[in-house]
Amino acid sequence: MGLVIALIVAVLAAGLIAAALYETFTRGIRFRQALYFAPLKLLYRIDTRAIRHAHASGRPVIYVICEQSKLDPVICQAILPEDTLHVLDPESATSWLVQTFRTLAKSVVFGKEHMVTNRRLVRHLKGKGRMAVYLPDAVEPDAAGMRLYRAVTLLARKSNAQVVPIFVRNSRFLPSSFTPASMAPRKLLPKLVVHALPAERIDTLVEKAGRRFVTPPNALFDHMARVRYEATNYSVGLFEAFVEAARTYGPKRVILEDTVTGSLSYKMMLIGARVLGKRFIGMSKRGEAMGILLPNANGVVVTFLALQTAGRVAAMLNYSAGAANIVSAINTAKIRTVLSSRVFIEKAELQAIVDAIEANGTTIIWLEDVRQTVTTVEKLSAALQWTRPLVAVDPEEPAVILFTSGSEGTPKGVVLSHHNLRANAAQAESRFSISVEDTLFNVLPVFHSFGLLGGTILPLLYGVRLFLYPSPLHYKLIPAAAAKVRPTIMFGTDTFLMGYARTAKDTDFESLRFVVAGAEAVKAQTRDLYRDRFGCRVLEGFGMTEASPVVAANTCSQDRPGTVGRLFPGISVRIEPVEGIDEGGRLWVNGPNVMLGYLKADRPGELQPLSDQWHDSGDIVAIDREGYVAVRGRAKRFAKIGGEMVSLGAVEMLVQSLWPEDQHAAVSVPDRRKGERIVLATTKKDPDKKEVVAYGKRNGVTELMLPSEILPFPDIPVLGSGKVDYVTTLKRIEQKLGNKDKAA
Known part of the structure; x- marks a missing residue:
């Protein structure tokens, strides 16, 4: 028996030595470090391939580590170069694991706020040394x-050191995690991935972002956010990503709920998707x-995932767009089959759309019929x-087709890949602090990019419970529904938010931490109302369908009213000058979330990719020194009056501040004389142009920004996304002006 035990010990020791030798030769670490690291690697299946960036860096260098658990310093002391000086805070240093591994590397223990004033650290770096700093795991610090x-930035600049950000994926779920267990479910032996970015100097990061667009501390903050989102496993498609989420947060976790069919766990949702996918x-x-x-209901999520597991592309049809636009979308994307529900069509009174689809020769599959034929064996x-x-899908393959809202022209099909959608979700998660303690109340339809990515895919990938509400237009019902669900997060548009607030009780939205608003400018009145009545922050964001969709957003820790926030990590922009506009210019975007290309009606079914991977947003923006983006308006939403460019959005905001209730x-x-003139449509009864002129003068507005004519209407038409329908509005105005001319 003793011989057997001795043999087993010998084999284990030999295996340990072999694993240590492998790490020594492949990762470039000392044998003594590798000997300590080998058992950890076997236990946690640690992937250290990206750590090559840390070893390839020159000197001096600061490794900036996002410290999520007490195991992070242990791993880093084992795999970073042996002469690295590790700056530990007292809480980390007391861990028995850290104490055991402190013999592998030099370390000091003190509050990190003293880094800049500590002469030993400055001398160490200026002497071409290496240093590891552990920052708290706070997405929103x-x-x-x-x-x-700021301290790390100053230290790096004083010593001319390069910076290497390091993130250990999944360590926040370890028993030794600093995140409360209520926010991050514990896993005894999760698979860990050590991810690092190439070494960069702070000034280089500032230059890459555009020196006038970011401060050095924000450049480092963005770099840390980038390592976090790049650590995501992008080698799999959406369905497998949802499976990973189920394993991380628990297959039995109730994750999805609607107003009709009840709730679903991760596992039940994925089983349903597999059953439908087979069909x-x-x-x-x-x-x-x-x-x-x-509509927004459990069935749309299961159907969407069914198409992903089946290797098909989900084309999200906007049922509020009208029969003609839906048929146009079907033909543009060469859709032969449409998946729908008889109950939905009947309740939403969409039979005319069904008739148009069938008249087009497109087959409609009723999901109720499919479910009735599913056998026990299939289940x-x-x-x-x-x-x-x-x-099995390639993550670069198309996953979804969304159709642009058509607020200013004919809708186009936007083709997004699995990678596009996952990247944008990871970018958002690297900026917004969300957890399993949150519940997201989504009223935005899934045919809208914000409703699909932010309101559906993002929460399900990161363990946030999702409640789907079928229509954003139920102004009286939504506050009462929210009072029952008690969500912590909600998405919406300014128009919708104001509509809900008018009928809501003060307690209906009291559970909300924040609301992310997009699609249109958020008024100061809306922001103030939600803060004062509901204790909730309204955070304005900005995006476009072509970018999956979010490009920038304010967060609870970085919020500047009047802007749409700071760019998400990994997104590059360029600003092209526009004649007649002095501040800002036309925004072009590039990044992993930018679409594969368009489908257009003139070449049905043919993907038309971007020529150089840059997308022209068509928006006029200005970016300040801190990186906050201010949207001046759509390029098409500028009027050229007497040679001057005037933002129609600014005109709307001016009048809105005068008549906030309308x-x-x-x-x-x-206009024959000036080229163009501005006409304002308003829901205000008997609007007086003199009031607008007087208000404009008091606020120092140029005469060019004042509407030449103001026309009252019973309502302002909106699209299903919540945006103003300018095409219909213009037609109404032209008709009214034509009638006035005839009467004259």
Whole structure:
């Protein structure tokens, strides 16, 4: 027996030595470090491939580590160069693990706020040394956290050191995590991935972001956010990403709920998707686009995931766009089959759309019929294989087609890949502090990019419970529903938020931490109202369908009213000058979240990719020294009057501040003398132009910004996304002006 035990010990020792030798030769660490690290690597299956960036850096260098657990310093002391000086705070240093591994590397223990004044650290770096600093794991750091970013930045600049950000993916779920267990479910042995970015000097980061767009501390903050989102596993498709989420947050976790069918756990959601996916494979070809005509309910998520596991493309049809636009979208994307629900069509009174689809020769598959034919064998098979996708997909393949709102022209199909969507979700998660303690109340329809990514995919990937509400237009019902659900996060548009506030009780939205608003400018009145009545912050964001969609957003820790926030990590921009506009210019964007390309009506079914991977947003923006983006308006939403460019959005905001209880939309119409003139549509009864002129003068507004004519209407038409429908508004105005001319 003793011989057997001795043999086992010998084999284990030999294996340990072999693993240590492998790490020594492949990772460039000392044998003594590798000997300590080998058991950890085996236990946690640690992937250290990206750590090559840390070893390839020159000197001096500061390794900036996002410290999520007490194991992070242990791993870093084992795999970073042996002469690295580790700056530990007292809490980390007391860990028995850290104490055990402190013999591997030099270390000092003190509050990190003293880094800049500590002469030993400055001398160490100026002497071409290496240093590791552990920053708190805070996606949205408080004032003390930002002081640490400033301290590291100052230290790096004083010593001319390069910076290497390091993030250990999944360590926040360890038993030794600094995140409360209520926010991050504990896993005994999660698979860990050590991710690092190439070494950069702070001034280089500032230069890359555009020197006038970011301060040095924010450049470091953005770099740390970038390592966090890049640590995501992008090698799998959306379905497998949802499986990863289920394993991380618990297959039995109730994650999805609606107003009709109740709630679903991760596992039940994925089983349902696999059952439907098997049927969809028999109806279509691999990579084929299949239309989804469904409301916000559990069924639309299951159907969407079913198409992902089947290797098909989900084409999200906007049922509020009208029959003609829907048929146009179907033809543009070459959709042969549309998935819908009889109950939905009947309740939403959309039979005319169904008739138009069928008249177009497109097949409608009723999901109720499919469910009735599903056998017990199919259900059991899906339950046994719920973690396996039916079809393996390349993450760069198309996953979804969304159609632009058409607020200013004919809608186009926007083709987004699995990678696009996952990257944008990870970018958002690297900026917003969200956890399993949160519940997101989504009223934005899934055919809208914000409703699909932010309101559906993002929460489900990161363990946030999702409640889907079928229509954003139920102004009286939504506050009462929110009072029952008690969400902590909500998405919306300014128009919708004001509509809910008018009918809500003060307690209906009291559970909200924050609301993210997009699609249109957020008024100061809306922000103040939600803060004062509900104790909730309204955070304005900015995006476009072509960018999956979010490009920039304010957060609870970085919020500047009047702007749409700071750019998400990994997004590059360029600003091109526009004649007649002195401040800002036309925004172009590039990044992993930018679409594969367009589908257009003139070349149906043919993907038209971007020529150079840069997308022209069509927006006029200005970016300040801190990196906050201010949207001046759409390029098409500027009027050229007497040679001057005037923002129609600014005209709307001016009138809105004068008449805050009403809605307004400004458009430009041809003018023989000035080229163009501004006409304002408003819901205010008997509007007096003299009031607007007087208000403009008091606020120092130029005469060019004042509407030449103000026309009252009973309402301002909006699209399903919540944006003003300017096409319909312009038609109404032209008709009214035409009638006035005839009467004259």
